[in-house]
Amino acid sequence: MSRLNDHFRGAARVLGFVALVLGVGAVFALIEPRFLSHASLNGIARHMAANGLAALGLTFVVIVRKFDLSIAGIAAFAAMSMGALIAAGLPLWAAIMGGLALGAVLGAVSGIAISYFELPDIVTTIAVGSICGGLAFLYTGGRSIFQNFFQSGITDLNDARLLGLGVSLWILLAVYAAAWFVMSRTRTGMAFYATGENPIAAHFSGIATRRFVALAYVLCALCTVLAVLLILAESGNAETNKGANLMMPAYAGVFLGAAVMGGTSVVATFGGILLITMLLDGFALMGVPYYYSDGVVSLILLGGVIAFSDSLREWITGLGLLRPRAARKSENRA
Amino acid sequence: MATPVLTASDVSKRFGPVQALRGVDFHVGPGEVHALLGINGAGKSTFIKILSGIIQKDGGTLTVAGREVHFRTPEDAIRAGIATVQQHPELVADMSGLDNIFLGRETAGRGLFARIDRAGLEARAEALLARFAVPLDLRQEVGQMSAVEREAVAILQALAVDGIRVLILDEPTSTLTEVEREDLFALMNQLKTRGISIIYITHQLEEVFAIADSFSVFRAGTCVARMSVAEARESRVSLAELMLGEAVGDVFPPKAGAPAGEALLELEGLGRPHEFTDITLQARRGEILGIFGLVGSGCDELSKTIFGALPAARGTIRVHGREVALRSPRAALDAGIFLVPGDRRSEGLALSRPALFNVPLANLRRASGGFWALRRGRLRRDAQELTRQVALHPPSLTTPASGFSGGNQQKIVLAKGLYSQADIYIFVEPTVGVDIGARAKIYAQMRALARTAAVVVISSDCDEVHGVADRTVALHKGRLVAPAARGFSRDDLLMAGIMGEVAA
Ligand SMILES: Nc1ncnc2c1ncn2[C@@H]1O[C@H](COP(=O)(O)OP(=O)(O)OP(=O)(O)O)[C@@H](O)[C@H]1O
Ligand SMILES: [Mg+2]
Numbered sequence: 001m002s003r004l005n006d007h008f009r010g011a012a013r014v015l016g017f018v019a020l021v022l023g024v025g026a027v028f029a030l031i032e033p034r035f036l037s038h039a040s041l042n043g044i045a046r047h048m049a050a051n052g053l054a055a056l057g058l059t060f061v062v063i064v065r066k067f068d069l070s071i072a073g074i075a076a077f078a079a080m081s082m083g084a085l086i087a088a089g090l091p092l093w094a095a096i097m098g099g100l101a102l103g104a105v106l107g108a109v110s111g112i113a114i115s116y117f118e119l120p121d122i123v124t125t126i127a128v129g130s131i132c133g134g135l136a137f138l139y140t141g142g143r144s145i146f147q148n149f150f151q152s153g154i155t156d157l158n159d160a161r162l163l164g165l166g167v168s169l170w171i172l173l174a175v176y177a178a179a180w181f182v183m184s185r186t187r188t189g190m191a192f193y194a195t196g197e198n199p200i201a202a203h204f205s206g207i208a209t210r211r212f213v214a215l216a217y218v219l220c221a222l223c224t225v226l227a228v229l230l231i232l233a234e235s236g237n238a239e240t241n242k243g244a245n246l247m248m249p250a251y252a253g254v255f256l257g258a259a260v261m262g263g264t265s266v267v268a269t270f271g272g273i274l275l276i277t278m279l280l281d282g283f284a285l286m287g288v289p290y291y292y293s294d295g296v297v298s299l300i301l302l303g304g305v306i307a308f309s310d311s312l313r314e315w316i317t318g319l320g321l322l323r324p325r326a327a328r329k330s331e332n333r334a
Numbered sequence: 335m336a337t338p339v340l341t342a343s344d345v346s347k348r349f350g351p352v353q354a355l356r357g358v359d360f361h362v363g364p365g366e367v368h369a370l371l372g373i374n375g376a377g378k379s380t381f382i383k384i385l386s387g388i389i390q391k392d393g394g395t396l397t398v399a400g401r402e403v404h405f406r407t408p409e410d411a412i413r414a415g416i417a418t419v420q421q422h423p424e425l426v427a428d429m430s431g432l433d434n435i436f437l438g439r440e441t442a443g444r445g446l447f448a449r450i451d452r453a454g455l456e457a458r459a460e461a462l463l464a465r466f467a468v469p470l471d472l473r474q475e476v477g478q479m480s481a482v483e484r485e486a487v488a489i490l491q492a493l494a495v496d497g498i499r500v501l502i503l504d505e506p507t508s509t510l511t512e513v514e515r516e517d518l519f520a521l522m523n524q525l526k527t528r529g530i531s532i533i534y535i536t537h538q539l540e541e542v543f544a545i546a547d548s549f550s551v552f553r554a555g556t557c558v559a560r561m562s563v564a565e566a567r568e569s570r571v572s573l574a575e576l577m578l579g580e581a582v583g584d585v586f587p588p589k590a591g592a593p594a595g596e597a598l599l600e601l602e603g604l605g606r607p608h609e610f611t612d613i614t615l616q617a618r619r620g621e622i623l624g625i626f627g628l629v630g631s632g633c634d635e636l637s638k639t640i641f642g643a644l645p646a647a648r649g650t651i652r653v654h655g656r657e658v659a660l661r662s663p664r665a666a667l668d669a670g671i672f673l674v675p676g677d678r679r680s681e682g683l684a685l686s687r688p689a690l691f692n693v694p695l696a697n698l699r700r701a702s703g704g705f706w707a708l709r710r711g712r713l714r715r716d717a718q719e720l721t722r723q724v725a726l727h728p729p730s731l732t733t734p735a736s737g738f739s740g741g742n743q744q745k746i747v748l749a750k751g752l753y754s755q756a757d758i759y760i761f762v763e764p765t766v767g768v769d770i771g772a773r774a775k776i777y778a779q780m781r782a783l784a785r786t787a788a789v790v791v792i793s794s795d796c797d798e799v800h801g802v803a804d805r806t807v808a809l810h811k812g813r814l815v816a817p818a819a820r821g822f823s824r825d826d827l828l829m830a831g832i833m834g835e836v837a838a
Contacts, residue, residue, distance in 0.1 A: 186706040187698035194695055197684035204643065204673065204681050205696040205750075206664040 013261050017271045020260070024275065028282040035285055042166065046158065048277040049168035050230040054246040055253035055273040056179055057223025060216040062254050062264050063183075065196040066114065066121040068220050071250060073129030074106050075228040075243020076136040082229065083145035083238025092152045099225045106132060107221025111214030125217075136240045146237035157233035168230045175226070180266040192216070248294045252276045252301040259305045276300070337400060339364050339531045340385070340416070340500050345394030346555075347380055349737065352728065354380040356555045358394070362500065367522060367532045369542045372552030373577050373769035374741030375727050378535050379421050381552070382504050385533075386418035387411035398499070415499030419506055421535070421740055421767070422679060423488035427477035431487045432459050434476055435494050462490050481677055482510060482629045489518070501525060502533045505740070507541060508767045512628070512794075512832070519545050537741075537769050539573045551576045578771045585774045586801035587781040594804070595619035597655070598788040599671070599758045601640070604649035609635040610812035613649070617758060617788035622780055624803025625792045626831040632812040633792045634676055637762045640790075641673040642666035653758065667696060672756035674747055676763040676792075682747040683735045689746050690731040693717045697754040720749040725775050740767040748776060757787040764791060765798060777802050796831060800824040810834030 028035040054071060061068045078099045085095035110128045113119045139145065149155065160167045183189035194202040195209040202209050228243050235242070250273075257272025258264040279300060280293055288296065338361035347355040355377045362368045372378050383389045385396070387405035396403050398414045405411045411418070425434045436455050459472055470486055479487070485506060492501060501522075507515050522532055522545060534546060542549055543563060551559040551573070559576050566573070574582045599617040604610070610632035617623045627633035638644040640651065642660030650657050653669045660666045666673070675681035683692055694701035694713055701713045717731055724745040726738075735746055744767065751759060761780065765773045780789050780802060793799050799806055806822050808815040808830035815830040822830060830836055 181707075185708055185710075187702040187708060188706055190691065190695070190698060190701075190708070193687070193691070194684055197687055198680070200681050201683055202695070204641075204663050204675060206662075206667040207695070207698075208662075208664065 014267075014271075017260055017275075021271070021275055021278065024278055024282070028278070028285070032282070032286050035282055040281065040285060044277055044281045045166055045169045046230070046234060047281060048274060049166070049172040050227045050234075051246065051249045051253065051277050052172045052270065052273045053175060053223045053227035053230070055250040055269050056176060056266065057220035057227075058250045058254050059179075059264060059266060059269045060192065060219045062258075063192050063196045064213050064216045066213065066216065068110070068125045068217060069122060069247070070106070070110060070125040070129030070132065071220070071224050071247045072243045073132035073136075074103060074221050074224050075231075075246050076240050077106070077132035078103055078225045079228045079232055079238045079242040080136045080139050080145065080240060082225075082232065083149075084139040086149060086152045086154065086238075087145050087147040089148060092154055095152070095154075096229060099229060100222055103221040103225035104218050107218035108214065110221075111217030114217065115210040115213035133240075142240055144237045144239045149232075149236050149238075154229075154233050155236055157230060168233070171226070171230070175223070176266060176270055183266050248297055249273065249276050249280065252297045256301050256304040338362060339399060340533075341397045342381075342385070343395050345381070345384060345396070346392050347377075347384060347389065348392055349380075352737075354555055355384075355391075358552070358555070358557050360550055360557055360560075362531045362533055364531055365526050365529045366548060367526055367534060367546045369546035369549035370533055370535045370552065371539070371542065371549055371573060371577055373771055374767075375739040376552040376577070376769075377555040378552055379504055379739065382418060382420070382502055382533070382535070385411065385500075385502060386416060386420070388420070412495050415495070415497050416502065417492040417495040417498045417500070418502040419485075419488045419492045419504060421504040423484065423491075425476045425484060425487060425491075428475055430475055431470065431472040431479065431483070431490075432456060434487055435459055435462075435472070435491045437491070458494070459490065462493055480629065482514060485510060486514070498530060500531045500533065504535045505537070505767055506534075507536055507538060508740075512796075515541075537767060537773075539770065542573060543567065549573075553577065553579055574770045577769065582771065582774070585770060585777065587774075587778050590621050590781075590784065590804045592620060594621035598653065599640070599790070600652040600655075602650045602652070604636070604639065604646055604651065606632075606635060606639060606644065606647045608812075610809065613809075613814050615807070615814070617790050619757070619786070619788050620784060621804040622784050622789040622791055622802055624799035624806040625790065625809055626794070626796050626799040626806060626827050627792065627809035628794050628831060630811075631809045631831070633794070633809050634762065636809065637673060637676070637760050637792050640666070640760060641671060643673075667754065667756070669758075670756045671758045671760065672696065672751045672754045674751050674759070674761045674764055676766070678744055678747045678766075682750070683743060685736040685743075686734050688730070688732045688734055689721055689726065689749065690714065690717050692735055692746050693720060693749045693753050696750055700753070700755070716753065717749070720752050721745070723752065724748045724779065725772060741769050741772050744768050745772065745776075748779065752779075752783075758790070759783055759787055760790045760792065762792045763794065765793075765795070796824065796828045800827050808834075 025035070034040055058068060058071065081102050082095045082099040085098045086092065090098070106128060110125050113124050114121045157167050162170055183192060191202070191207045192212050194205065194207055195212045199209045224243070224246065227246055231242050232238050253273030253276045254264065254269050255272070256275060257268035257270070260271065261268035276297060280297060283293060283296055284290065341361040343359050345355055345358040346353070358377070358381060360381070370378050380389070384391045387408045387410045390406065396405070398416070403414055405414070426437065432455060463470060463472065470483055476484060476487060489503070489506060506518060510518060525532060536542065546563050548560065548562045549566070550557050572582070595618055597616040597618050601613050601615045604613040613636060615623070625633060635644060639646050642662050642665050645661070651660060652658065653671070658665070658669050660669065679685060684695070690713070694717070701708055703709050714731065721729055721731065726745045726749065727742055735743055738746065744765070765776055768776060780791065783789050791799060791803055800822070806827050807817070808822070808827055810831055811834060813834065815834055815836060817826065817836060826836070
């Protein structure tokens with residue numbers, strides 16, 4: 001019985017999320033009919049792919065109850081590094097591998113510093129992020145890199161389609177599917193969650209908690225590299241500010257998703273980032289200047305977290321005296 | 335009798351599907367020490383949380399000194415003179431003991447910038463501490479303190495309330511040991527002579543006769559009995575029977591019939607500086623080895639060393655006759671050792687997660703198959719079976735561990751141990767906060783385990799060690815005190831643990 005109840009509650013949250021997405025979509029469509037145009041929906045899908053990958057990476061870190069503020073810096077450094085590799089004439093796959101390898105190393109640096117050497121996460125990742133932000137200027141002193149981009153085929157990641165959907169969206173779906181499987185269907189996922197919930201109890205259960213914390217940072221950096229790769233593919237060049245707009249939506253997506261779904265998870269982040277991307281693109285379409293968008297996203301994040309917080313819900317139900325009456329009724333029946 | 339200081343009538347409280355309290359009637363008179371009894375999950379802590387303003391009742395009335403009160407926050411209760419030590423006190427881990435005691439009450443003046451009179455605070459704290467003879471450094475951070483010390487800080491924090499009329503203690507002795515318990519009782523008697531009423535929750539039924547004037551028994555969320563201790567003594571009622579609602583047999587199962595088998599765990603000259611030295615012990619298949627030691631005797635460190643959580647400075651550990659280097663709990667688990675840790679909330683459980691998550695945690699290999707994928711059907715069946723075996727109540731696999739009463743949280747840790755299928759089980763303080771009915775079940779579980787495994791019970795409860803173990807030793811200030819002949823009598827064991835001497 002309680003099992004059915006749980007399924008029901010989980011389904012109710014998912015339905016709530018779907019309703020929210022549809023509702024937001026409907027409002028935008030009413031205000032700005034172009035929202036539902038082919039070009040606009042395509043744009044949402046592309047932005048969703050980049051934002052979604054960054055948010056997924058952050059999800060691992062948030063699950064082990066840490067923060068990563070190096071996303072923007074790592075994205076910039078990886079963007080310029082991959083750009084330089086492409087410009088040097090390396091094949092696309094080699095450039096991507098180079099970017100991922102760089103990401104793995106950077107993530108490992110933060111991860112090992114934080115887990116094994118017990119440095120504070122926020123300070124460490126700010127430092128690593130800033131260093132990376134500086135290193136991004138290494139190759140060209142800040143000038144844009146675009147040589148060989150067209151020939152390399154990187155723009156296909158943005159333009160090519162498979163079964164009617166953009167390649168970038170397929171990448172997103174594949175990575176999310178794999179992450180969902182690992183995090184909610186395998187013992188590795190349980191170890192991640194246990195590490196975040198109570199590291200001492202996890203350690204006493206034989207879980208290598210430090211390894212999982214370090215791994216979370218590596219995964220976060222890898223996802224960030226993939227995210228910025230899609231941004232390069234869309235713009236056709238590499239610039240040092242390419243990752244600047246990844247971090248805020250990622251945090252908003254992770255925490256909004258967690259607020260609505262009642263916990264951090266791959267599925268929650270997927271929903272959260274979908275909503276955030278719709279909002280960002282919708283506002284852009286309506287002509288809200290980009291420099292307001294971070295503010296708008298933060299506002300929505302705050303609103304979402306408040307709206308779905310337990311204490312507020314209790315307060316509201318307390319106001320209406322809904323629960324006590326219902327409780328009394330069921331008691332009489334018992 | 336004088337008018338009660340505190341009364342509750344028809345108080346009810348529901349948590350989702352669980353009706354934790356239904357129509358509780360309760361009162362306590364001035365200067366009365368009143369014990370609140372009931373099995374795990376009977377609703378004692380829930381009731382206390384209502385009296386102290388931490389949660390709000392759904393229905394019913396509360397009065398203090400004859401006037402109806404509505405507690406919306408803990409501040410309201412404190413202002414009405416009700417000071418509480420919760421079952422699991424919430425202290426600020428990275429503040430000192432002193433700062434915790436006066437948290438929010440640092441100054442007489444109001445306003446953000448009122449000055450803090452540190453010297454005055456320290457003097458007040460020292461005065462409180464003098465009455466309560468726990469050796470305690472109040473300048474230490476609470477996060478660094480042991481469970482006993484934290485409990486003491488929480489008690490001092492409650493006593494620092496001005497104009498205190500009622501002091502509520504929710505299972506204070508479950509973490510305290512014999513010596514501190516005596517201090518606490520002396521302190522309670524002192525408060526009583528000043529007219530302060532005390533509501534006292536415990537699972538140690540003999541304490542009721544030692545300290546209380548009267549008691550109430552909660553069962554399934556209602557108060558089913560209230561009587562004076564004198565009455566109870568006269569009519570020879572069984573408290574355990576009142577709590578459980580049925581007759582109880584022996585708490586302790588019969589001792590092992592057959593002689594013990596081969597040694598599964600052998601310690602030789604094990605030591606860690608300043609904690610314990612030269613521990614040589616064997617735990618055999620088929621027997622329960624009991625180690626009695628007070629808090630600070632090195633018991634906790636010893637258990638963690640055997641479990642690989644602390645490195646041994648010297649000595650060797652052999653498992654199944656082979657020397658092993660236990661560098662981590664993982665290595666110990668792989669060698670077949672499972673530790674049921676003493677501090678279940680911080681070391682044993684992911685509190686915001688349900689039993690289904692916690693039970694398999696120490697043996698994720700068993701829970702998964704190819705591609706490390708969880709075998710969810712099997713896991714659910716196994717977890718269901720184990721929670722049934724330990725009599726988890728309510729028998730829910732999906733309620734977060736924090737939603738269970740203290741004793742039932744311990745049962746989840748136990749189920750986790752059973753799932754890990756070790757063959758050397760180390761139990762540290764296994765029945766802290768566990769009611770008498772469930773305690774009997776846990777001891778029976780240990781006995782069942784001991785048929786195929788070696789069981790080591792480490793506890794500061796002498797009766798427990800003596801009652802459940804086949805063979806007992808004591809640990810005193812880090813040194814092993816072993817009996818000359820077959821075993822210790824209960825009193826000899828107590829002597830050995832407290833004084834470090836073997837009776838002639
Ligand atoms: N926060 C909560 N959410 C859901 N259920 C709860 C919560 N707190 C308590 N309960 C339920 O209410 C009932 C009473 O719990 P309570 O903690 O009052 O028991 P208790 O008598 O103090 O037991 P113990 O001796 O083990 O401490 C239990 O069934 C428990 O599962
Ligand atoms: Mg309790």
